[in-house]
Amino acid sequence: MANTVLAILGDSAVPSIALLYSRKYENLIFFYTKENENKAVQFSDFSKLVFPETNVEINEIPSINDPASIVDYAKKYCSELKNDFSIFVTAGAKQTILPFVAQAPEATLVSLLHSPLRIVMLENNIEKEYPLVALSLNQILATRGWNFNDTLRKGNQEFENITPRFDAHSGRLSFSGTSWLRRANREDEIHSLSKKEKKKVQNEDQVLTGELLQLAEDFGKNGANYSIKGALRSPNRAVLPPFIRHEIPLDEEE
Numbered sequence: 001m002a003n004t005v006l007a008i009l010g011d012s013a014v015p016s017i018a019l020l021y022s023r024k025y026e027n028l029i030f031f032y033t034k035e036n037e038n039k040a041v042q043f044s045d046f047s048k049l050v051f052p053e054t055n056v057e058i059n060e061i062p063s064i065n066d067p068a069s070i071v072d073y074a075k076k077y078c079s080e081l082k083n084d085f086s087i088f089v090t091a092g093a094k095q096t097i098l099p100f101v102a103q104a105p106e107a108t109l110v111s112l113l114h115s116p117l118r119i120v121m122l123e124n125n126i127e128k129e130y131p132l133v134a135l136s137l138n139q140i141l142a143t144r145g146w147n148f149n150d151t152l153r154k155g156n157q158e159f160e161n162i163t164p165r166f167d168a169h170s171g172r173l174s175f176s177g178t179s180w181l182r183r184a185n186r187e188d189e190i191h192s193l194s195k196k197e198k199k200k201v202q203n204e205d206q207v208l209t210g211e212l213l214q215l216a217e218d219f220g221k222n223g224a225n226y227s228i229k230g231a232l233r234s235p236n237r238a239v240l241p242p243f244i245r246h247e248i249p250l251d252e253e254e
Contacts, residue, residue: 003025003026003027004025004026004027004028004029004081004083004084004085004086005019005024005025005027005028005029005085005086005087005088005110006029006031006085006086006087006088006097006100006107007019007028007029007030007031007087007088007090007097008030008031008032008088008090008093008096008097009030009031009032009036009039009040009043009058010032010036010090010092010093010096010220010223011036011039011092011219011220011221011222011223012090012092012173012219012220012222012223012224013039013043013140013141013143013144013173013219013223014112014135014140014171014172014173014223015088015090015092015093015112016030016043016143017135017139017140017143018112018117018119018132018135018171019088019110019112019119020047020050020051020054020056021132021133021135021139022119022130022132023054024119024121024130025054025086026054026055027054027055027057028047028054028055028056028057029057029059029085030043030056030057030058030059031058031059031060031061031096031100032058032059032060032061033060033061033062033063033064033096034060034062034063035063035064037060038217038218039144039218040058040060042143042144042145042218043058043143043144044056044058045145046142046143046145050142059077061073061074061096064095064096067095067099070095070096070099071099071102073099074099074100074102074103075099075103077100077103078100078103078104079103084107085104085107086107086108086109086110086121087100087101087104087107087108087109087110088110088111088112089101089109089110089111090111090112092222092223108121108122108123109121109122110122112171113129114169114170114171114172115169115170116131116132116169117131117132117134117135117168117169117170117171118130118131118132119132134168135166135168136166136168137164137165137166137173140166140173141164144218144219145218146164146218148164152164152175154218159211159215161177161178161183161208161211162175162176162177162178162208162211162212162215163175163176163177163178164176172224172225173219173223173224173225174224174225174226174227175212175215175219175224175225175226175227176226176227176228176229177208177209177211177212177227177228177229178208178228178229178230179205179208179228179229179230179231179232179236180200180201180204180205180208180230181201181230181231181232182229182230182231183230187230187231190231190233198233201233201236202233202235202236205228205232205233205236206236206239208228209228209236209239209240209241209244212226212228212244213241216241216243221241221243222243225245226243226244226245227244227245227246227247228240228244228245228246228247229247230247232246
């Protein structure tokens with residue numbers, strides 16, 4: 001088995017850290033587009049701190065909006081790579097990883113499957129599976145500079161009303177926020193709030209939505225599930241981005 005693997009560092013934090021924790025390769029070569037530069041910097045810092053014995057190389061490739069240039073980059077890079085290598089293929093990075101696959105048809109393909117979470121290698125048309133030791137929530141969060149111990153934190157930021165979860169079986173990360181009315185146990189008063197209270201509720205839930213938006217910047221809109229539990233008034237529901245799911249109580253305001 002080649003001891004070098006090429007992979008894309010995309011929105012989701014799970015594939016890249018799963019590859020690290022699999023400990024199947026001595027050399028991990030990650031590529032990232034300009035759009036994911038911040039994620040690449042954070043992942044580089046994490047890998048150096050947690051896996052100092054693993055050679056992790058991180059390279060910028062052309063923008064996802066310039067697929068022709070990505071193809072040219074992949075062709076040049078693969079032609080100059082002298083050693084045998086594998087390619088890590090994930091569903092969320094097809095557009096950026098397939099040019100590397102096309103330029104190296106003899107390379108071993110590696111993928112990440114869930115239920116249970118495992119690394120799968122295809123060598124000479126023979127599939128080999130390697131179950132992953134269960135990844136923890138904080139291991140996933142740490143790749144983007146976050147940690148959770150009762151409160152979700154990154155540097156000086158604290159998101160007290162958002163709970164992160166990681167399903168190690170499905171490999172899915174989620175962030176769930178709680179509306180102000182749910183936290184105050186006043187959901188039944190949604191129709192009878194005073195004007196002053198309506199303003200307070202609106203401001204508090206705007207902050208909650210903003211925190212979920214910031215998490216989506218770090219973990220990708222498609223890299224995790226985002227939701228708000230509890231009653232939301234119409235002004236706040238109207239501005240929810242489509243990727244943030246609202247779990248609507250039965251008696252909520254229409």
